[in-house]
Amino acid sequence: MLFLGIDTSAYTSSVALVDDENNLIWEARRILEVPEGEKGLAQSEALFHHVRILPELIATLPTNLWQNVGGIGVSAAPRPVENSYMPVFLSGMGIASTLASALQVPLIKTTHQEGHLAAGIASAENFNAAEFLAVHLSGGTTEVLRVQKRERGKIDPVILGATTDLHAGQFIDRVGVRLGLTFPAGKELEKLALRAAPGSASLLPSSVKGYEMSFSGVESAAQRMISDQKRPADIAQAVLGCLVRTLDKVLKTAVRDTGLTNILIVGGVASNKYIRTELTKKLQAQAKLYWAKPEWSSDNAIGVAMLTRETILK
Incomplete structure (x- = not known):
């Protein structure tokens, strides 16, 4: 069984596929285009780019793999706290829910921050702590966290x-x-x-x-x-x-x-x-x-796919 993850941050569109043993099978990502001399994109501009880019990325997934997809996961919000919201995540939610409905597989909603942490847990060498400190260091977040992983498919970070x-x-x-x-x-x-x-x-x-x-x-x-x-x-x-x-x-x-x-x-x-x-x-x-591995540190859907797998197989 394969599990598809989708992440649409303020900077990157990303799609990833993992198998039931948590191996990365395929991924595609694209940094959103920013006009020369500008320092970023407004949420409305980023949302427009995601709506255009995501179908192109998903179209590159090898067609023979679709028949084995057993679940779709998506970053539905920035963080796993009440009222956490950014418009850019609506684009991923729309496509993820459509795909899950068409394939008749579960739709798993997680968050961008949990995806980052899951990718870090999976890729950091010799890491196996159930409770730990974490730093989420990016263009949209700079936080020091106290993190617990109490159950499969769920990560609980508290901002310190x-x-x-x-x-x-x-x-x-x-x-x-x-x-x-x-x-x-x-x-x-x-x-x-x-x-x-x-x-x-x-x-x-x-x-x-x-x-x-x-x-x-x-x-x-x-x-x-x-x-x-x-x-x-x-x-x-x-x-x-x-x-x-x-x-x-x-x-x-x-x-x-x-x-x-x-x-x-x-x-x-x-x-x-x-x-x-x-x-x-x-x-x-x-x-x-x-x-986290350098290539897994930046915004990507790998952690989202892994959390989707954990949730469905637990």
């Missing part, structure tokens, strides 16, 4: 801390686009940072109050550095260094308060090698960090 303004990915993209990089700017910014002068990682401050993180002030500081014609590579590494120090402070507080020392990190920004290396160094005495 979050940004009060910009998300980590927005911080990267706004500075990156101003530096002339393509949106989304994460990969290009990471390459640029490799050419930074020693000490550049500490050029920007970090703003943390307990569990609250803020990036709007440091983003403004980075923009001033650009206006002052500081070296782009130094600015790029300063942004990443700020993110590392911010997360380090909040996670040390979370470890101290909860006693949990296993930390799973997911989301598109979590694929950044600099952040992975430097944050692991800073926390190695307090906690064990686990990272």
